[in-house]
Amino acid sequence: MIYAVFAPILFAIVIPFLSRMKHKIHTGWLILPVPLLVFIYFVSFVGSGFESQVSNYSWIPSLDISLSFHLDGLSLLFALLISGIGSLVVLYSIYYLDREERLGHFYTYLYIFMTAMLGVVLSDNVFALYAFWEFTSLSSFLLIGYWHFKERSRYGAIKSLLITVSGGFSLLAGLISLTIVTGTTSIREMVGQPDVILESSFFPLILIFLLLGAFTKSAQFPFHIWLPDAMEAPTPVSAYLHSATMVKAGIYLMARFSAIFGGEPSFFMLLSLFGIITLVCGSYMAVRQTDLKAILAYSTISQLGMIMAMLGFGTDIAIFAAVFHILNHATFKGSLFMIAGIVDHETGTRDIRKLGGLMTFMPMSATLALFGTFSMAGVPLPFLNGFYSKEMFFDASLQLSGYAGTFVEIVAIVLPYLAVIGSIFTFVYSMYLFFGTFRGKYKEEQLPVKPHEAPFMMLLSPIILVSGVIIIGLFPNLFNNGLLTHAADAVFGDEVTKEISFWHGFIPPLYMSLTVVILGAILVLTKTKWERVYNILPGNFSFNRIYDWGVNQLEASSNRITFTYMNGSLRLYMVLLLASVTAITGTALFISDGINFEVSDVAPVTVHEVLIAIVMALAAIATIFVTNRLAAILVVGVVGYGLAILFVLYSAPDLALTQLIVETVTVALFLLCFYHLPNLTKRTESIAHRGVNIIISIGFGALMLVMSISAYNSQFFDTISDYFTENSYKLGGGDNIVNVILVDFRGLDTLFEVSVLFGAGLAIYTLIRFRKNKGAK
């Protein structure tokens, strides 16, 4: 199975080389066999005797990450869609994409996607799933941005990336939480212990994380906004990723975990509500679109909402309907996208306002579109698969009595009505799509290209898909035993048997369907009259605005925030730094009860030492007040010489010597460097600045004082010094202990101290000399 999954990506590696021959032969032909073979491979599993299969390949066993593929009914359904529609899309693209295009790029992205998507639906290991999941987002990003010189493409690519990847990260958190709770990374094993998950404190978190992942990917309200902009991708991509497969990854995920969450009121609530809202909003918005692909995009959103809602319902019939609709949607929506692409290709526009009356020019396309749109609308005709799943959806929406709790009950009552409303709009846009494009007035002057029918090979893919629509419509139970029941079983976690039939008698779903058709027809006919509603109800465009505002703000406010504090002012940096260090360290010291003023074991105080200390303190303070260069430098010198004297007093002659030399040289360097610099000016900072400076300095000084005294008073251990005095001569061979330490015990320090000086010397040399060379130029 691993070969089936990785075949496309392995092929993707050679695609750039194959694409060099594109002037001889369209790259698509060379690579078409790959998805086809994969499809055939998966078809071989279809059958009533299907049993789920697992194949394991280790990857990072120590982290419990493996490439373990689990082929059950659900994943088989998806695998077939991915490879089947993938093959058709490649075929279609051969005619859709000109050889002058960057075919290598296109097919590489597409095949990366194919592997990623197969990986998502087949992976049993959650982290492998996540890895594939992210790759679907990335390949989608690249495909949307395929025509990257178009501003809209870049916009759409980034938008989809941001939304789907954020969902991906959320999914990751959910999956990690699941592994923490269940102690396994295998989905099968997780599904085996739903109680552990449902009862853990992580449950709400897991649910929200996973839902976010699924909703963003499957364009559920309010994350649906990326999908219309994804239409900037070449149409084959829209047909493939953004209607048939990738957007269903979220559906797949929810279906996969239904076995765990199914029956949980919160799961029901969230999925049903968001699903149905998505359905209604999506279809409502689709009606107002003017771009063919935009209509289809919103249509996809609404259809995905419907499937999501059905998964939320969680009853056996609902799940079966969901699975069934996944298949059906792929067939009619895939074909419609391809038709839209053909129309675009042949007329040069997708603007429905410019189109019309194309039936005469493109009869074949029109026929295909007719089947596609009517199936999508759920028109009750026995050869349209869309109707069956739509009616099952109505049926399922009416059977939601299993849930307790006031609010949940209210939701259960409201859902059927919302389902009908959504379906009415679906009907409206479907009709609008078909009639607006193929019927009505032909507007020759508005079309860039004179329309004519597409070549047969380009029509082949939609023909195959529409055949699917009709075949399933005629024989709705054809795939039941071999495929759909297995899939539904996998979702429901129990046997689901369902006999699909056209006629059930006069039962509520039928009335609902009729309501949809009648009201829908009325709305279609009166569309011009009520269209103004859209001006009053702007609909979900506000979410787009929120997104745009958010992204703009992301940069603008980042810029504002960052440059508020990163304004290059050393003083501000220092103030912030010191304030944080003082506050946090002080607090930590305080709450850990570390302050210790119980003075113990200190040397006696003598007057002259106090005086020296006073001199040093005064000199230090004087550095602040003096306004004369030399005075400032000399006063610092006083502190330094004072320190040397303290070294003298406290038995550190070596230190005193070094300090003296260093201080003198430093003062000399100060004089040398600062003679040419301006004299000190009066400090001109505002009183507030000065106040802050004073508080910060005193605060930090106080912290140091408290820390030092506390540390000094908390001498827990003897120092290691005795060892040095005892062994300095014996082992170190010298009687100046400090020297022995420096050159022997801690010789390494000294070696690198010299290195620092070496570096400083070279750095100073570089500073001085580099300029000269520059000046000479």
Next chain:
Amino acid sequence: MEILMAILASILFATAIYNLLQKQFLRIIIGTVLLSHAAHLFLLTMGKLKRGNPPVLVEGVTNYTDPLPQALILTSIVISFGVTSFLLVLAYRTFTLNKSDNMDELRGSSDE
């Protein structure tokens, strides 16, 4: 005595920081020099003061001051010296190139 020296070192720290918060190079660098003085004084103080003779072995003397902090300070003094020297030259060069010794005028803008 240690307490007194701790206070002194803290004062040095505080004045050092006050200087670091100023605009002119000279004051800022003076701040760094004071800072190193403060640090070395702290280190010396923390090793206990006046606990004996200079740590140079003399026959008959057994009580010596803790030599380790002294060794550490010595290393640190030399290192600080190197750094300060570099800093001084850097400040000088920065001034000559930017024609300003005022840190406030040397913030730089985001467009550079």
Next chain:
Amino acid sequence: MIEIIISLFLLIGTFFIFSGSLGILRFPDVYTRLHAATKASTLGVASVLLAAFLYLYVDHGIISGKLLIGIWFIMLTAPISGHMISRAAHNAGVKLHESSIRDELQEMNEQNEAERQSE
């Protein structure tokens, strides 16, 4: 007994040092202050160091050549330092205190300046 002499040296030295410092504080201008610095302080420190030398020699039998060199060095350099500072001050234009009655150096400089101008 020797301690008394040492003490005496120390006290005298310290007294002179202190006087020098006080003079630096009290005297009106840099030139007069230099008088205090170059004379009192120098002699003072010499006295103290001599005391230290004596102490180390008499009480502990250590002859510290470095101390003697120190004394010699400070005696040698103090007037040079004083000279350098006063010259620098005068060249830098530090005026004498107003109680001063004459400045021949200034007069000569001005005269030279005037000659240069006339040329």
Next chain:
Amino acid sequence: MFEDFGGQLLEWTVIICLIVIAISVVILLIRIIIGPTNADRAVALDTMGINLMAFAGLTAIHLVTTKLNDVILLIGILLFIGTIAIAKFIEKGVIIDRNNH
């Protein structure tokens, strides 16, 4: 080490002297800070160095050690160099004459 009267006397003398010199250093610090001219500061710093030599000498007596002799000598040398440097700075503003004019 100061058992006898002489020792006592010397100890007290040393301490008094240390205190006096410390006061003297304070005085000099004042002059360094208030100036008013850089030459005044140079004088005061020079004298402060001399004070420090004395201080080190006294400490040498106090601690009975010869280890400080180096310090004393070094102060003297550095003081001289430093004073010359500062004087040059005051006079011409440069310490090292690059072009001997």
Next chain:
Amino acid sequence: MAIQIIFNLLIACLWMFLTESYTFVTFLIGYIIGIALLFLLRRFIPDAFYFKRVLLLFKLILLFLKELIVSTWQIAKLVYKPKLNVQPGIFALPTDLRTNWEITLLANLISLTPGTLSVSISEDHTKIFIHAMDMPDIEKEIEGIKETFEKAIMEVTR
């Protein structure tokens, strides 16, 4: 003269080797022995006996020490005077000394003597500018001081 000093030092060192005692005292003894030897052998040495000059130098030092003590005392008195009523000033002192060394020495000596401080030397090396603590008080003595110092220096150097 330099050779004599080196000889003297060599003798001192030799003495240290001989006695196997490397202390300052031994060195001093060796040095004195060296002086004695040089004094005895002074007829065989072409140059004049250098120690004579040393003695003169010693005299100079003593002179100068005396002046120093006196001047310090004067300063100390001034310092503790409640009111400082002096009339300082700078005056020029003509000198007959010519070489750099001599003038420097003189200037330094002047600095250490009571009430005077050399400020500058004229470009033609003929005058030393001296700051006096109290001009009226000093002027009378200046000539005398100059006489003594100049003479002492010349004795040593010429």
Next chain:
Amino acid sequence: MSNLAVLPIVIPLIASVISAFIPKKLGLSRVIAKLFALIFLVYAGYLAWVVFTDGIIVMQSSGWAAPFGISIVADYLSVTLVLITSIVTTAAVFYAPSSLSKLQESYYFYTFMFLMISGVVGAFLTGDLFNLFVFFEVLLMASYGLIVLGGGKVQLRESLKYVLFNVFSSMLFVTTIGFIYASVGTVNMAHLAERIQEAEQAGILTGLAVLLFFVFAIKAAIFPLYYWLPNSYIVPNPVVSALFGALLTKVGIYSILRMYTLVFNHDVGITHEIFIWLAMFTMLFGVIGALSTQNVKLIVTYNIIPAIGFILMGIGLYSTSGIEGSVYYLIHDMVIKAALFFLVGALVVAAGTDDLRKMGGLITRYPVLGWLFFVGSLVLAGVPPFSGFIGKLLLLRGSLEQEEILLTIAALITSLLILYSMVRIFVRGFWGDTVEELPEGQNKKVRNLTIPAALLLAISIFLGIGAEFIYPHVETIANMLLDRTEYINAVLRE
């Protein structure tokens, strides 16, 4: 045997000194630099192998038993980091000739670089707190030399700030060592660890721990102490920025990792809680910084900060997952940061500007560079199966295990924004219409700059896909960090 441990410090030092004598002989300098880098690389690999097979190697310098001498400890963590350092060094040596001007190269670039490497490696290997300070100074001094190399106005101005911050942090370090010495009486890390364990709950030690943390936090660029970093890292040449970005801040965070697992873990409730909060802010503010600018160098530079946040997060969690995550992330980030800085260097050469607003359509002419950049962005953002993912996975697991929801969410948002900040470069710089004033004739130079970056990127990808080879070692490291006895025994008992 034990001298094995000190060689990684000595080899670069020798290289540094040798190249100091032949600054003007560029050809020879380069050969020597490459030679030493390769020797260093091979040796570091050998040392890592020896340590992971035979256990920790301790060299007591000059033969003085710890805690009296300075212990150089080649433990699992330090040898790993040394190995990564050697890889980055080698890449840098090959990158430098194309990136630097001849003049810059001849002003002791190699000397400073190897000196810095010596300091970095020393900091990784030393087992002595004060010696750590010394190595910090070595690497800082060398970094000062590198940062002023080329000496423009802006460069010197920002360098000055950089130096000042570091001086402050260094002096605070010395002071804190003083306090620690007063209280615990030793500066040997293992000895400190042992003694602090005995001292039990002593409040002052917590205070000291926090203070010391800030010393490292300044170097590691942790919120709110990273102000010095962004501008000072973009002014020098990209190869220098790469060395800084890959190594310098990492030394800071390494020190935190070391000190707060080995020594200061007596009061995790306070210290490590602080870490968690700071980690959160570090991530967010860092990435906000990355979004705030259109300067490509600055974007990559700001991205140093969230990475540090991630590593600190794991240290704060102080659990097996957390520490493993930190170690993994640390290793990953050293490689990828160097790679990204290299790539940005190439990008700036290719585009002739570092302003994103003036770039566009570069993918047409520089496809390889573009795709490397894209992959680099993914690696940085922690997209599986690349190296960032493994570290992030471990960190998130650690965070969720302790139900640090806020932290988890912050980490996730940060990851997203990191990706966005980097993809922006790809989208705005490589996609779109080609700008007209693209500099000509840079293809060869860009290619030369791209190759070392590509190699580093390959390593990065291997660190992710080949995690099975890496992770067990990370596990060993984390175990050692969490159970200190092996380290302490190796230093004090042998």
